[in-house]
Amino acid sequence: MKEQYDDLDEYINDLQAAIAKSDGQCAAHHYNLGLALLSKRDFAGAEASFRDALRESPHMAEAMVQLGGICMQRGDLEGCLRYNTDAASYRPKFSVAEANIAFVHLQQRDADKALKHLDKALKWDPNFVQARNGKAVALFMQKKYAESEKECRTAIKTEEHFAPAWLNLALALMEQDKVAEAREAAQKAEGLGMEVPEGFKKELAEKA
Secondary structure, eight states: OGGGOSOHHHHHHHHHHHHHHTTTOOHHHHHHHHHHHHHTTOHHHHHHHHHHHHHHSTTOHHHHHHHHHHHHHTTOHHHHHHHHHHHHHHSTTOHHHHHHHHHHHHHTTOHHHHHHHHHHHHHHOTTOHHHHHHHHHHHHHTTOHHHHHHHHHHHHHHOTTOHHHHHHHHHHHHHTTOHHHHHHHHHHHHHTTOOOOHHHHHHHHHOO
């Protein structure tokens, strides 16, 4: 539906009209309206629309994931975890929900729990670059630097311009005293728009 529109506000108005015509009983319209409002960074409106979608379709896992994302945006880790756990339970093999659950565990510094969910996400979608990068982070947290490096390189092979993987690669290489390679990876990350911590850049510059 959205492909027919050049103007987002026109698309939103038409969705609202369609919802009114259906007496609010079309979950897909509510969900699409939520996505459109997210594009405008209207988080409150988007949240209401996704909740309306769930009212009409209580097992709509995609809406749960979007609500989890809104929770994450406002720093509500428990809300994000709850919505994504529900999504994973209602839709088997839902890689996005598993990766989001893992992200919460990473924020909570629990690499073991994160890896369990990341392995599920990657089993079902081996090219899911965000999940692959998350696994690299979890392995780094466990001080498994060579394994973290391997995951970073796999992520980069999948998506060469994915800047976070380049930065994580630089960190993993540095821990293995591969300074020249780490410097190159950090420069690549920065060239792709990733902010490299000043302390790390200083360490790279000072290392022989």
